[in-house]
Amino acid sequence: MGFVIPIAEFANYLLYSIVVGHxxxxxxxxxxxxxxxxxxxVLLLSTLGIIFFSLGPIVQTVSxxxxxxxxxxxxxxxxxxxxxxxxxxxIGFMSTFLYMAILLNGSKYLKAILVLLMILAVGYSSHxxxxxxxxxxxxxxxxxxxxxLWVGILIHxxxxxxxxxxxxxxxxxxxxxxxxxxxxxxxxxxxxxxFVVEPKDYFKTWVLPYGQMLLLKHISIIPVLVFALIxxxxxxxxxxxxxxxPKLWVKAESIIxxxxxxxxxxxGTLSPPHDVEFTVKSEGASKxxxxxxxxxxxxxxxxxxxxxxxxxxxxxxxxxxLVMIMFSFKQxxxxxxxxxxxxxxLVLYMGLVLSLFI
Numbered sequence: 001m002g003f004v005i006p007i008a009e010f011a012n013y014l015l016y017s018i019v020v021g022h023x024x025x026x027x028x029x030x031x032x033x034x035x036x037x038x039x040x041x042v043l044l045l046s047t048l049g050i051i052f053f054s055l056g057p058i059v060q061t062v063s064x065x066x067x068x069x070x071x072x073x074x075x076x077x078x079x080x081x082x083x084x085x086x087x088x089x090x091i092g093f094m095s096t097f098l099y100m101a102i103l104l105n106g107s108k109y110l111k112a113i114l115v116l117l118m119i120l121a122v123g124y125s126s127h128x129x130x131x132x133x134x135x136x137x138x139x140x141x142x143x144x145x146x147x148x149l150w151v152g153i154l155i156h157x158x159x160x161x162x163x164x165x166x167x168x169x170x171x172x173x174x175x176x177x178x179x180x181x182x183x184x185x186x187x188x189x190x191x192x193x194x195f196v197v198e199p200k201d202y203f204k205t206w207v208l209p210y211g212q213m214l215l216l217k218h219i220s221i222i223p224v225l226v227f228a229l230i231x232x233x234x235x236x237x238x239x240x241x242x243x244x245x246p247k248l249w250v251k252a253e254s255i256i257x258x259x260x261x262x263x264x265x266x267x268g269t270l271s272p273p274h275d276v277e278f279t280v281k282s283e284g285a286s287k288x289x290x291x292x293x294x295x296x297x298x299x300x301x302x303x304x305x306x307x308x309x310x311x312x313x314x315x316x317x318x319x320x321x322l323v324m325i326m327f328s329f330k331q332x333x334x335x336x337x338x339x340x341x342x343x344x345x346l347v348l349y350m351g352l353v354l355s356l357f358i
Contacts, residue, residue: 008056009265013148014258015046015053016119019098020145021152023115026108032169034161040102047099050118051092057084057125060269087125094118119145127272128195136195143188150181151257158250167246175232182228196272204277204300206353207285210270217263219348223341224260226325227253230337252334256341276300292353306357314351318344 022043025033058078066074079085098114100106123129123141130136157170197205197214205211231249273279277300285297307315321344328336 005056005060005269006262006266008053009268010258010262012050012053012056013261013265015049016122016144017148017152017155018046019043019050019152020115020119020148021154021156023108023111024149024153025156026111028173031166032173034157034166034170035163036156036160037162038156038160043102044099047095047102051095054088054091057268058088061085083130084125087121090121090124091118094121116145119148127268128192131195139188139191143185143192146181146184146188150178150185151254151261154250154254154257158247158254161247164246171232171246178228178232182225196274198276201273201276201300203305203356204303205273206356207289207297207300207303208270208273208276208279208283209286210267210273211276212286212289213263213267213270215352216345216349217260217267219352220256220259220263220345222348223322223325223344224253224256226322227256227337227341230326230329248334249329249337252338252341255338259342259345289353289356292350293356293358295358297358300358302358304357305355307351307355311351311354314347314354318348318351321347 018038022038025036061078061082061084062071062074065077068074069077079089094114094117098111098118101111101114120137120141122144123137123139126136126140128136128140153174157174193214197211206215227249231246231253271279271283280297280300290297321340324340325337325344328334328340
């Protein structure tokens with residue numbers, strides 16, 4: 001169960017991105033985007049998949065309560081008394097209407113309204129909304145909408161564009177759009193994080209499973225920024241070279257973004273550390289972190305972020321791998337760029353975790 005739920009959440013984010021990207025691109029004139037052909041069955045299955053994969057939090061909550069009250073009562077209680085259950089029912093209806101709108105080639109405005117309602121339901125079911133209702137709904141929905149907009153458009157352009165025609169015109173509007181998206185994502189992400197993690201305790205959360213995923217999510221955003229620089233700035237100049245294929249670099253960026261999606265999905269299945277010290281004492285630290293540091297972690301009161309020569313060397317090495325992404329662009333080898341991006345995430349992660357001193 002612990003492995004299946006994050007996969008379901010990851011698939012849910014991916015399907016939302018496909019649907020949101022499809023709807024958003026319908027508002028872009030044909031002259032300002034590459035020709036994109038996505039089979040209607042893919043879109044229809046995506047809307048149905050959202051209903052199915054949105055069950056992840058429901059299953060997780062039901063499994064938590066069923067031992068105490070029994071399976072039938074647990075299912076009924078979660079669906080009707082919990083925000084996550086009511087949200088899933090609402091999403092199910094909206095997804096069904098969206099399915100029919102896509103099947104019948106309905107208005108793009110109707111599709112946009114249905115998608116926005118589904119995203120508001122995601123915000124309603126979020127952990128942050130349970131702590132601060134309106135602030136939680138608006139901030140989580142905004143964060144989720146902007147992420148799926150950015151990623152969704154990238155997925156459609158990278159994997160379903162049939163030609164590079166109008167690519168310069170596409171980059172002309174998408175580059176500033178992506179910058180605005182990135183700013184909103186960072187600001188809303190920081191705001192959301194303050195609900196579950198005290199800024200002063202940020203590095204202490206790294207000893208917990210939730211903090212591990214949060215750290216990996218933040219690290220994985222860095223190579224995304226490098227690829228965004230490549231696709232938003234350098235690709236414009238490289239388009240003058242006949243052999244240059246811009247789609248491959250957008251595909252590379254979308255692949256790295258999938259890592260961000262997975263870490264975010266895994267976070268959603270873990271207990272948020274509102275009080276790090278209490279969580280460590282009640283649930284224990286991450287076994288993986290204890291193995292890396294070679295010691296048990298009974299408390300975080302004396303914990304410090306203190307890089308050693310070994311961890312500092314890993315951090316410097318990770319920066320070199322980040323620079324190598326730019327080198328891979330010069331060599332026109334996007335697969336190398338993705339490899340360097342993944343290695344950067346792993347090496348910087350090791351360097352930061354090994355900098356914890358207890």
